[in-house]
Amino acid sequence: MNQCFGCNTCKSADSVLEGFIKELPMETSHHRVESQSTKCGFGLQGVCCRLCSNGPCRITPNAPRGICGANADTIVTRNFLRAVASGSGCYIHIVENTALNLKKTAQTRGELKGIRALHRLGEIFDMVETDDYVLAEKVADAVLADLYKPEYVKMELVQKMGYAPRLKKWEELGILPGGAKSEVFKGVVKCSTNLNSDPVDMLVDCLRLGISTGIYGLTLTNLLNDVLLGEPQLRLAPVGLRVIDPDYINIMITGHQHTIFVDLQERLISPEAIAKAKAVGAKGFKLVGCTCVGQDLQLRGSHYTEVFDGHAGNNYTSEAILETGAIDAVLSEFNCTLPGIEPICDELMIKQICLDDVAKKANAELMPFDFMHRAAQSEVIIDKIVEAYKERRPKVEQHLMPEHGNDHTLTGVSEVSLKEFLGGSWKPLIDLIVSGDIKGIAGVVGCSNLTAGGHDVLTVELTNELIAKDILVLTAGCSSGGIENCGLMTPEAAKLAGPKLRAVCEKLNIPPVLNFGPCLAIGRLEIVATELAAELDVDLPQLPLVLSAAQWLEEQALADGAFGLALGLPLHLGQPPYVTGSPVAVKVLTEDMKQLTGGQVIINPDAKETAEILDRIIMEKRQGLNI
Numbered sequence: 001m002n003q004c005f006g007c008n009t010c011k012s013a014d015s016v017l018e019g020f021i022k023e024l025p026m027e028t029s030h031h032r033v034e035s036q037s038t039k040c041g042f043g044l045q046g047v048c049c050r051l052c053s054n055g056p057c058r059i060t061p062n063a064p065r066g067i068c069g070a071n072a073d074t075i076v077t078r079n080f081l082r083a084v085a086s087g088s089g090c091y092i093h094i095v096e097n098t099a100l101n102l103k104k105t106a107q108t109r110g111e112l113k114g115i116r117a118l119h120r121l122g123e124i125f126d127m128v129e130t131d132d133y134v135l136a137e138k139v140a141d142a143v144l145a146d147l148y149k150p151e152y153v154k155m156e157l158v159q160k161m162g163y164a165p166r167l168k169k170w171e172e173l174g175i176l177p178g179g180a181k182s183e184v185f186k187g188v189v190k191c192s193t194n195l196n197s198d199p200v201d202m203l204v205d206c207l208r209l210g211i212s213t214g215i216y217g218l219t220l221t222n223l224l225n226d227v228l229l230g231e232p233q234l235r236l237a238p239v240g241l242r243v244i245d246p247d248y249i250n251i252m253i254t255g256h257q258h259t260i261f262v263d264l265q266e267r268l269i270s271p272e273a274i275a276k277a278k279a280v281g282a283k284g285f286k287l288v289g290c291t292c293v294g295q296d297l298q299l300r301g302s303h304y305t306e307v308f309d310g311h312a313g314n315n316y317t318s319e320a321i322l323e324t325g326a327i328d329a330v331l332s333e334f335n336c337t338l339p340g341i342e343p344i345c346d347e348l349m350i351k352q353i354c355l356d357d358v359a360k361k362a363n364a365e366l367m368p369f370d371f372m373h374r375a376a377q378s379e380v381i382i383d384k385i386v387e388a389y390k391e392r393r394p395k396v397e398q399h400l401m402p403e404h405g406n407d408h409t410l411t412g413v414s415e416v417s418l419k420e421f422l423g424g425s426w427k428p429l430i431d432l433i434v435s436g437d438i439k440g441i442a443g444v445v446g447c448s449n450l451t452a453g454g455h456d457v458l459t460v461e462l463t464n465e466l467i468a469k470d471i472l473v474l475t476a477g478c479s480s481g482g483i484e485n486c487g488l489m490t491p492e493a494a495k496l497a498g499p500k501l502r503a504v505c506e507k508l509n510i511p512p513v514l515n516f517g518p519c520l521a522i523g524r525l526e527i528v529a530t531e532l533a534a535e536l537d538v539d540l541p542q543l544p545l546v547l548s549a550a551q552w553l554e555e556q557a558l559a560d561g562a563f564g565l566a567l568g569l570p571l572h573l574g575q576p577p578y579v580t581g582s583p584v585a586v587k588v589l590t591e592d593m594k595q596l597t598g599g600q601v602i603i604n605p606d607a608k609e610t611a612e613i614l615d616r617i618i619m620e621k622r623q624g625l626n627i
Helices: 017-023 043-047 072-109 115-125 134-148 157-161 164-173 181-189 199-229 259-267 271-278 291-298 314-321 341-347 372-393 415-421 427-435 457-467 478-485 491-497 499-508 517-534 555-566 581-595 606-623
Strands: 237-238 249-254 286-291 308-313 329-332 351-354 405-411 440-445 471-476 514-515 545-551 570-573 599-601
Touching: 017 271, 017 314, 072 134, 072 181, 072 199, 072 259, 072 372, 072 555, 115 134, 115 199, 134 157, 134 181, 134 199, 157 199, 164 351, 181 199, 199 259, 199 372, 199 517, 199 555, 199 581, 237 308, 237 415, 237 478, 249 314, 249 372, 249 471, 259 271, 259 286, 259 291, 259 372, 271 286, 271 372, 286 291, 291 308, 291 405, 291 478, 291 517, 308 314, 308 478, 314 341, 314 478, 329 372, 341 351, 351 372, 405 478, 405 514, 415 517, 427 517, 440 457, 440 478, 440 517, 440 606, 457 471, 457 478, 457 606, 471 478, 471 517, 471 606, 478 514, 491 499, 517 555, 545 555, 545 606, 555 599, 570 606, 581 599, 599 606
Parallel strands: 249 286, 249 329, 286 308, 329 351, 440 471, 440 545, 471 514, 545 570, 570 599
Antiparallel strands: 237 405
C-alpha cells in the first residue's frame, strides 16, 4: 500500500471529506490519481486497436491505417460501439433481474408495496386484471418477452413507453430496437475484427442501443422497483458519513439492484435478528447507503426507516465510509463497487459478500441471490455478519465523522411525488418556466470521477453556476451523492440560486437541486420531460432542457448518453469519450446529430463556460417557444 498518505490526494468538492481522506492511514483511489496522471495519448483518442494478433495497432500521421487497413474512424467507432454495447448490457442485466424478481414475487403472492405503481404500468401496457398478482406477473412477462426477442423483431413496449413525436423520428431514422439482449449481442459482433468498417453505421447502432437502454434499463427498472419496493415519498433525510451509527452492526450496500435486498431488509429488523445483534453487544442492524443502490434506498427511505440509516456517499466515497471502522460488512451486487475496497476490507476485517457473480470481488464470499431460498440465505448472511462484527469490533479503531454531510437533504423526488407536490399537475412548473422565474431545467446526471477537476469538483461547480442562472437542476446518479453531501439539496441552498429561482425555492421551501436518486432514475427525468412536452404539445428537442454528465465514468454512462442523444437533448460532458481521434465521430456527435435527432454533444471541462453555453441553449429554446 502507498505509504505517503495525505500528500497526494486529489481535490474534492467536499472539503470535509477531502480532509478526512488526507488523514487516513490507508490508501484510497484518491491517493492513486497522481500516480496514474500520465495517460496514453492513443487511448485517449481511441485510436488503439487490439482486436487481433497483428496489433495492437496505433494510428499516427505516419501510420494512418492498421495492418488490416482499418483507419482511425473505423477503430474509434468500433471501440465506442463496443463500450456502448457493454454499458447497455449492464443495464439490461439489471432490468432482467428486476423483472424476474417481480414475476417470482407475484407467483408466490409476496408483498407488493406499490399497488398504485402496478396499476399505472397496467394502464401503460393496456392490461386489465382484477387480481394484482396476475397483473404483476403479466407486467413482468411483458418486459422479459421484449428483452428476449431476437434483434430482427422490434420490442413492443417501446411503442407503449415512447413519446409519439420521438417514435416517429426513430422510425424515420430506422433506429427502433429489436430485443434488447440481442441488440447488445449484435453490437459486440458488429465491432469485432474485420467486420463493420462504416463509422456512421456503427454510431447509428449506438443510438439504437441507447433507446433500449433508456426505456428498459432506466425507465422500466424504476417503475418495476416502485411496484416491489414502494413509491418514493418526499422527505428530509440525513446524508454523509454522519449517518453511520457505531452502536449498530452496519452493512454497507453497493450496486444497483435494490430488489435483491428486499427479504434481507425485512429480516434485519425482525425480533430474531435484533436478538442476535444484542447478544454480541449491538442494538441491531443498519443498512448504510453507498452508490446507486444506496440512492435508491434513500429515495424510498420512508418505507425503510427502521433499517436504513441514510446515504453516506457515492462510488468514490465508499473507501472513506469503510475507513471509519464502523462498517462491519459489505454486500455488493453490481457496480460501482470499487476494487479498491478489497484491501481495505481485508485490513479492517470487514466481511464481503457478493450477491451476483457479475460483481464478485477478490477475497469476498459469493452467495448468488436465490429467490426461492431467500429466507434461508438471509439468515446465513445475518449469521456471517454477526460473527464478523463479534470478531472485528474489539480490534478495529473507529474514525467517525459526525460533522460530515447534513441532516435535512430533500429526497424521495420522482415524477409522481414531484407532480403531486405541485398539486397533481405540471402546470405550476410550466407557468414558472413561461414566466421566466425558472429559466429552464438542467439534468445533471451520471457518475462521479476523480479526474474532471477532482472528486465531484466539476459536477458541484457546474451545479452552482446553473442554479445561479435561475436554472432548476434535477439530478440522478453518483453525481447526486456528491451534490447532496455538499449541501445543495437542502432548503437553505436556495440562497445560492439566482434571484428568481431563489424566490421560487423559498416560497415552496425546496432546494434548487432536486434529487431523483440512482443513475437508473435518468429514466424518471425522461418521464418528466415527455410529460412536460406533451402538455406543451412539442417534441423534446424544443424544451428549454439540457443534460450534463459532467463527470461521466463508465461504459454505462455512454449508453445513458446515447439515450439522451436519441431523445434529441443537448448533452454536456466534462471530458470527451475516447473518440477524438476520429474526425467522423466528432462531427457526427457534436454537429450532425442536431439534424439527425436534435441532440448534440458538448465537451467543456470548465464549469463557468459550460453554464454559459447551456444557458444560451436554454434561451434559444425559450425563444423557439416564444416565451
